[in-house]
Amino acid sequence: MELAYLGLYPHSVLPILPAVVHGVSHEQYFGDEVDVYNVSAALNPSLQYQIDSNCFPDGWRAYLAKAVKERFGKPVVTMGNIRSPKVANDILERGDADFIGIGRGLIADPDWVNKAEFGEECDIRKCISCNIGCAGNRIQNNKPIRCTVNPAVIEGEEYKKLKVNKPCNVVVIGGGTAGMEAACTAAEVGCTAFLIEKADHLGGLAYEISKFPDKSRLRDFPNYLERRISKLHNLHVFLNTEATPEFIRTLNPDIIVNSTGSLPLILPIPGLKENVGKGKVQTVLGVIDNLDNYPEDCTGKKVVVIGAGAVGLDVVEFFAPRGADTTVIEMLPYIVGPALDPITKVSIVDLMNKYNVHQRPSTALQEVKPDSFVVKNPDGSIEEVEFDYGCICMGLKSNNPVLDMLQKEFADVELMNIGDSKRQRRIIDGTGEARSIVKVLKRKGFID
DSSP states (O other), X not given: OOEEEEEEOTTSOOOOOOOEETTEEHHHHHHHTOSEEEEEEOOGGGGGGTTTOTTSOTTTTHHHHHHHHHHHOSOEEEOSSOOSHHHHHHXXXXXXXXXXXXXXXXXHOTTXXXXXXXXXXXXXXXXXXXXXXXXXXXXXXXOOOXXXXXXXXXXXXXXXXXXXXXXXXXXXXXXBHHHHHHHHHHHHTTOEXXXXXXXXXXXXXXXXXXXSXXXXXXXXXXXXXXXXXXXXXXXXXXXXXXXXXXXXXXXXXXXXXXOOOEEEOOOOOTTHHHHTTBTTEEEHHHHXXXXXXXXXXXXXXXXXXXXXXXXXXXXXXXXXXXXXXXXXXXXXXOSSOTTSOHHHHHHHHHHHHHTTOEEEOSOEEEEEETTEEEEEOTTSOXXXXXXXXXXXXXXXXXXXXXXXXXXXXXXXXXXXXXXXXXXXXOHHHHHHXXXXXXXXXXXXXXXX
């Protein structure tokens, strides 16, 4: 069987011309010699259409396969953010494609097909299309493939075969993705796990960031973890609960996991503390809290974002398509930094060019006023930049409200500090550290 791979540029006319090569026309070759077409899309400058950006709808590329199928009358394979069995079934039932190709989804959950076959769709650990451990590691950093939502790409579920040899109580403080993963892992190997969260919901920063329309797919990971928690009868969740020493003692911890996440970084810049969270000036969390209050059409509104890290670019991605006159200011000499994965890089550059986002690298914030930022330009000149919405996205810092107390009050208890509460990083780092609780259990003699 011969498989032809077609890489098409999205939204273009099918680029197959009736030229002749070695006496055989493209029509004849494609019509007679190929058994199945694998229809993909894009080139390197538009890589976000090939290794899909997280804002693209599930199965969005199926129309390309349909066009090839109608043109040549041969079976076709389609792929592209196909993360749920329902989407796959809809594509097949419409006749858009004959086969479904899944890549990143099987890195996230190698049991995707089995779970779909046996009616366990809600247990699928869906790819969130973050492109960090897969495309970021493999293409950008030349490292082995890893996964944000699957901390054991190589080992798989082998850890579940391990069981504690004596009773062990694990107390996890903080219900973000790292804390949820640590609590689940501990319970799955037989510990009695307690997850303490002061908010009325789980998910942490991932839950908040997923409120941005183009980041909604991120919510699938906390959803999956909550489903996993619900099936573990030896994992007890306490919401709206402060992690006081008195309460923790009632749980008789053998191991305590501190996973209290991060908060927006507020630097000692004149006027920043006085104005942030008030009126026109917000952090990324303030922007998220006010998402429903911003107009759908922001034409005529000036938006200035201080900081071009991942969360700053999330804010740009929200406002620029709404027609806002958007400016992003960054003190480093580049707007799109090296820490971003290659897909996000290409995608955000394309977006900023499309919506004429003003990019001002090597520009430092000097002062915050109620409706303007005072900045220092690369040439040393001082300028006041006015805005209707000003966003402070200068990074995140570890949030450790109880760590000192834990170290003092529970000096004889094994203490792990993981995720952003250890150092502000990415979800992939937190989930990896969370799974390492198995190593701690082995070291402490709870697992042989």
